[in-house]
Amino acid sequence: MANVVAARKFGGMISYNPHDWRSHLLDIRGSMLPEIMGRVALCVGWSVLVTAAHELLPPWIHGFSLSVPSTVHTLIGTALGLLLVFRTNSSYDKFWEGRKLWGGMVNECRNLARQATTLLTAAPELQRELILWTASFPYAAMSALRGAKALAPSSKDLPQADVGAVLAAQHMPLAVAQRISRAAVTARNRQVISDQMLMLFDQNVNLLIDYIGACERIHKTPIPFAYMVHLRRALILYCFTLPFVLVEPLHWWTVGGTLLVAFVFFGIEEIGVEIEDPFGFDENDLPLERFCQTIEGNLLAVMDPAEPKPWPTSGNGDEQN
Structure with missing residues (x-):
């Protein structure tokens, strides 16, 4: 039974130097350009038709002037800009909260490993089991958020019956947390640790469950449907009526003006x-697989400090927490 992360290529945060404009200014990957290209092209094509009709056909053919005053469009544009700012800020709040939750998950896994190495020295087999299950928790959390079934590569050293039961569980992170708690309770029953020490382990496990629950809340709660639909309808109406406002003062430059406005507005919405x-797997999503590898490497190094463990590198400092 497979117990490693699926072979599918993971997405993740793109590393870049914020001080160097030249290195990423013309990048396509992660820039939202592929996602919005079709919508922008439709707006530009429509602006070409409107401009051609205005410039090449006499007014008596289309029966009325294609140019309209800009007053209403300006007012709508101001409201639309505010809506886009609110949309992006709401999304970034969810992004940053998710990052903080995974930072907390990193810290709690390290705390569990630290406690295991200091409090379970009299029961090395339980110490090893607790640390290995803790290393698998972030992998189980990542899999649950991405609709997969996978545990850490180091789970091969755990009882395979338990690994199979966890992979078949309805909620994998909860199943892993149960086994972490079970190892701590077994240590208490053997009088390796006291009830107070067991409570320390339980507090850390509770926090892990809280973190994955908060991540699931973010994952399963998109922006309200009515807000999303109204914003997109307003965007389409604004961008497709823009040529009628620009055609009189700009003439053929209307095509370029429409291109710029559509590119900016559709890009902000897509971000x-x-x-x-x-x-998820998008280029701008959190690098969860790197977080998982970092936690696993930290915990295996604590469990066996004599054996050097590879440290995952990313170039942007995300390996810490």
């Missing part, structure tokens, strides 16, 4: 869509 659920 909000991509980052509102930061646990």
Whole structure:
């Protein structure tokens, strides 16, 4: 039974130097351009038709002037800008909350490993089991958020019957947490640790469950449907009526003006869509697989400090927490 992360290529946060404009200014990957290209092209094509009709056909053919005053469009544009800012800010709040939750998960896994190595020295087999299950918790959390079934590579050293039961569980993170608690309770029953020490382990496990629950709340709660639909309808109406406002003062430059406005507005909206659920495979999502590898490497190193463990590198400091 497979117990490693699926072979599918994971997405994740793109590393870049914020001080260097030249290295990423023309990048396509992660820039939202592929996602919005079709919508922008439709707006530009429509602006070409409107401009051609205005410039090349005499007014008596289309029966009325294609140019309209800009007053109403300006007012709508102001409201639309505020809506886009609110949309993006709401999405970034979810992105940043997700990052903080995974940082907390990193810390609690390290706390569990620290407690195990200091409090369970009299029961090395339980110490090893608790640390290995703790190393698998972030993998189980990542799999639950991504609709997969996988545990840490180091889970091969755990009882395979338990590994199979966890992989078949309805909620994998909860099943892993149960086994962490079971190892701590077994240590208490053997009088390796006291009731007070057991409570320390239980507090850390409770926090892990709280973190994955909060991540699931973010994952399963998109922006309200009515807000999303109204914003997109307003965007379409604004961008497709823009050529009628620009055609009189700009003439053929209307095509370029429409291109710029559509690119900016559709891009902002698409950024909000991509980052509102930061646990997926998109280029701007959180690098969960790197977080999992970091936790596993830390815990295996604590469990066996004599054996050097590889440290995952990313180039942007995300390996810490």
